[in-house]
Amino acid sequence: MKNLSVFSLFLVINISAVFSQNHYGKNGMVASASTYASQAGIEILKAGGNAVDAAIATTFTLAVTWPFAGNIGGGGFMVIHTENGEVTTFDFREKAPFASSKDMFLDKNGKLKSGSNHNTALAIGVPGTVAGLYDAHQKYGLIPWEKLLERAIQLAESGFPLPKSLANDFFQFAEAPEKYPEMQSFIKRDGKVVGFGEDWKQPALAETLKKIQKEGKKGFYEGEIAEALADYIQSQDGIITKEDLAQYEAIERSPIQSTFKGYQLYGMPLPSSGGVTITQMMNMWEQLEETPIIGSVQYYHILAEIMRIAFRDRAKYLGDQDFIEIPELEKLLSDEYATELLEGINFDKAGESTVTEIHSIHEGQETTHLSVMDANGMAVSMTTTLEQGYGVKMQSPDLGFLLNNEMGDFNAVPGKTTNNGQIGTPANTIEAGKRMLSSMSPFIITKNNYPFLVIGSPGGRTIINTVFQTILGTTVYDYPMAQAIEAPKIHHQWLPDRIIYEEYKMAPETLKALEAMGHEIQMRSFLGRLMGIKYNAETEFMEGAADSSSPDGGVAAY
Structure with missing residues (x-):
């Protein structure tokens, strides 16, 4: 049965790879959720910019062409491999406002006010994207800041044909104006909803970007934009x-930083939980006595058990290290601890997750990722987010950009843990x-001190496991980039105690065998939308791919 399962699974992998092509480049490559944005990054590389410059141009263009998750009203994380082999990161995660408190989303009885931490202006965290991009450019960029925003401004002013995925969302917002009142001015021009293929112009966003272009991060965090943004948010309570x-x-x-079978792995530190949790899982995998055949029942069983343990520790220990001490951190990252954890895994039977131990909090899935590499060995892996799709679904018509609802990533009810994920x-x-703690997991893997893999994904809690x-x-397993991205993936997060798998990508006999081992199984349409190089x-060629589940994703190279 196992041999048949592996054969069926490889058949699925080969079919799915048709929909995500490997792209090749010699001098530079960008993979992102928007073909427009990836092309903007390549334009910067051709103009003499480096990978940091290209990543910034790509990100600002995503704010125009991919408002579903691209943003200047959110935040994220960036990992940079420099030309001289050094690796650093920029944390521009959103922050809780000064007026925040641990019980701000609770009613007088100490219960969570439904939707308050996701669907109201209280859910908006202080945006970090513009600050992170500007600071990275000041230290590592090559060409003038002003040039990096040119393509984004041009697309916002002149417009671009609205893709089908955004057009579908716009229609849904238009059908529910009472539910999404603040989205109506965003999706309409001259009183009409912008439709598929019609030029979507964003004049207010263009003016906002021009101020940032001229004044840098001060143009966003001080002056007219800051005043208008604060006034708008307060007008929405x-x-x-x-x-x-x-x-x-x-x-x-x-x-x-960690090592794995001759590779160097570099991920984000806290408050991104991805760097710690993936390192912990890679440490466990490296110490397996036998490497399972990819796609086999044993492969998925071991994956699930490693994920189960790592997500337990994630929720138990991890948070913003600037605010809390994490004495267990060094232990979590050690090989000795990985050995200890492996000893607790039953390789023939599913483990058990109990509510008396700690489990994961809900996170929105709608982040976006981009990977960039230039000809000189500089690479950038960056994930940004609004939290849920279109964030809190609020925006000042005078400014033209959407705001995040990242406050929902905090633990809203102190001291209360439940089976449903709270x-x-x-x-x-x-x-x-x-x-707030995040699952965003931009990674750069090097071999012989040169970038080997630049990878990341959106997907909320599933990000960690897909990466x-x-x-x-x-x-x-030496997969090409597209095949590694499209290969069937699973997700386990301690509690709820189940394996989530991708629709159409798992052989029925594999699923039955996992159930026979005691695993509960649940299907999802996709897990993550990976962008990799x-x-x-x-x-000496770069090989890039964008996940086929990303409706407008693309790779640009030269």
Whole structure:
């Protein structure tokens, strides 16, 4: 049965790979959720910019062409591999406003007010994207800041044909104006909803981008934009002030670094949980006595058990290290601890997750990722987010950009943990100025001190596991980039105690065998939307791919 399962699975992999092509480049490559944005990044590389410059241009263009998750009203994380082989990161995660408190989403009886931490202006965290991009450019960029926004401004002013995926969403918003009142001015021009294929112009966003182009991050966090943004949020009963904006700072941090079978792995430190959790899982995988056949029942069983344990530790220990001490962190990253954890895995039977231990909090799935590599060995892996699709679905018509609902990533009800995914541990409770825990997991893998893999994904809690499996696919199983991205993936997050798998990508006999081992199984349409670049040292070619589940994703290269 196992041999048939593997055969069926490889058949699915080969079929699915048809829909995600490997793209090749010699001098530079960008993979993102928008073909327009990837092309903007390549334009910058051709103009003499480096990977950091290209990543910035791509990100600003995503704010125009992919408002579903691309943004200047949210935040994210960036991992940079420099030309000289050094690796650093920029943390521009959103922060809790100064007026925040641990019980701000609770009613007088201590219960969560339904939707308050996701669907109201109270859910808006202080945006970090512009600060992070500007600071990264000031230290590592090559060409003038002003040039990096030119393509985004041009597309916002002149417009671009609205893609089908956005047009479908616009229609849904238009059908429910009472539910989404703040989205109506965003999706309409001259009183009419912009439709598929029609030029979508965003004049207010263009003017906002021009101010950022001229004044850098000060143009966003001070002056007219900051005043208008604070006034708008407060008009919607939010609590962000001009002081919150003026005092926001991105932080350059040292990466989480580890080794795996001759590779060097670099991920984000806290408050991104991805670097720690993926490192922990890679450490466990490296110490397996036998490497399972990819796609086999045993392969998925081991994956699930490793994920189960790592997500337990994620929720139990991890948060914003600027606010809490994490004495267990060094232990979590050690080989000795990985050995200890492996000893607790039953390789023939599913483990058991109990509510008395800690489990994961809900996170929105609608982040976006981009990977960039230039001809000189500089690489950028960056994931940004609004939290849910279109964030909190609010925007000032005078400014033209959507705002995040990242406050929902905090533990909203301190001390209360339930089976449905609510968590109340102290590490990620709300505090003024604190950054909320995230699953975003941009990674750069190097071999012989040169970038080998630049990878990341949107997907909320599933990000960690999709990136983990893609790293395994390229390093252990030597998959080309597109095949590693399209290969069937699973997700387990401690509780709810189940394996989630991707629709149409798992053989029925494999699923039955996993159920026979005691696993509960649940289907989802897709897990993550990976964007990756793999470098072949022998041919000196970059190989890139965008996940086929990303409706408008694309790779640009030259």
